[in-house]
Amino acid sequence: MTTTDHTGQDTQQPAAPQPLPPVDPQIAAFLYLEARLADEGRYSEWEQLWAEDALYWVPFHPDDDPRRTLSYINDNRRRIHSRVAQLNTGNRHAQTPPSVMRRLLSNMELLAQEGDTVSVGSNFALFEYRNQQRIWAGRVLHTVRQGPGGYSLVSKIVHLTNAQGPVETLAFLI
């Protein structure tokens, strides 16, 4: 509801929603690279994108506090390394053969910028084929840091549309 004073002007009207700033094309390109390496199962190259203080998180709900709540995935840098190492054995049964995947990353918006670090929010749709085709979709939040050696991925948080479950196997890189 909007209240109107005697001058006929709106008061207490919240500011109209404003579009968020666009994302630097260089950063977008880095996120497309991340998507492509994940799609193509190029695990070790994908791993190289990550910063040391990494977080790869797939929660049940966006408001979850990971200190008290279980998630589908909550990997630090070390666990990312283990995940990749397991996939690289070629003997991770849930990914032998690997899923054939293609994902679209879209509606990219700059959420925050602080020094050398930017946060980007996007929507994604992922088509995964393994015995049958499945569609995964949701919101993905990337935090990217620019360093002397280029960009690195600090965090990737995936809010699945179907996080309420039940979910099928997520042994690929979502």
Next chain:
Amino acid sequence: MTAVETDPRQDAGVTEGFDVGRVVQPDRVHGSVYTSPEIFQREMDTIFRTGWVYVAHDSEVSEKGDYLTRRVGSDPVIVVRGKDGRIRVLLNRCSHRANRLCNAPQGNAGSFRCPYHGWTFSNDGSLTAVPMRTGYGEAFRQVREDLALAEAPRVDSYGGFVFASLSPEGPSLAEHLGRATRAIDRLLALSPTGTLDLRSGWMKHLHRANWKMVVENNVDGYHALFTHASVYDAVRRAKVSHVPSKVDVVVRDLGQGHSEIDYSAEYRKLDEEFVWYGRAPREKLPEYVAAMEEAYGPEQAHDALVVGPPHTLIWPNLFLAEMSVMYVEPVAPDETVAYTGISAMPGQDRFNERTLRRAEGAMGPAGFLIADDGEIGMRNQAGLAAHDPEWLVLARGLETDIEDDTGIVNADKSAETPQRGFYRRWADVVGQETRG
């Protein structure tokens, strides 16, 4: 080659004249127990409608009015703590025209109002309000109390684990659990307060496999070296060797369908704490260790921390997966939902956080272990489409099983003793005479 007898699929599962001996024998089970829709229906009617089934943990409904929606076999239910403090398991079906009454996964409510025509039920199940009641005439007053929500006639708990039986008669929960109470005790012995908190959320993992494939895999001591080779090769060595001849790890049929893999002898031999917890040194868990010693004294605490949690399947649907808890809901002969959470220790936030991260690593749809178990289960279901040989072999270790006062034990952890126990119970329950 398998001798071709009369085809059990022709009449197996038909309620009348169901001969369970044609699908379960002491050392083998017939493929149809995993694939037949008739047998699946019979399981729903017997295992899940006559016996005790795990439904929830009391920490999840700790306050009056707290409720959860779950399923008992194919029946949707509301597990709710009523105004009177009692936990009930109400069937989630409006007594008017069957609309699903409660549509949230969990919450707190004094009453449930049906969205269709507005009938309202108290959280003890009684019908409290019917809009435009005069439309029913005087006779309605008398039937009103007959129109309370249906409820599981028996609800009981052990160590906070709440079970329901949809049958008014049968063995008590204590009789049903039998030796499995020791597994729950073993878990509670790791809690400084002697209680657990299961409110850290549940992974819901869809398995394309029969529910029995999912649960019997959990107490299979044979598969790890193969199914999970990628973990041991790439990530970490097994906590103790998976080669049965090298370890004092036993499998045990606890009776009544319950079974376990028991590491306690091996751990006691090592006399090392937290082998079961990634070998975390006690210095990394100071608050937890102090609380354990405070509660139980240094000696008893040490023993509990050496022995660790149970790895025990409680018939038919609850798996105490060490510090994780898994329960399953059968959906269809080839579809199962597995719910995985953790046993959090009240007041031990740092320890619980570690347990959460460990569970995420191992369990659920992205877990290093369970994602592969799920894949194997799916392939098992796919393999069953080939109809010859008709039987699955569960004979491993049959000659070396030893019965003692803890159950039927096999010192070779790769023995199929747990599976034999599971199917002995299955045959008793599913083979029983059924009504109609």
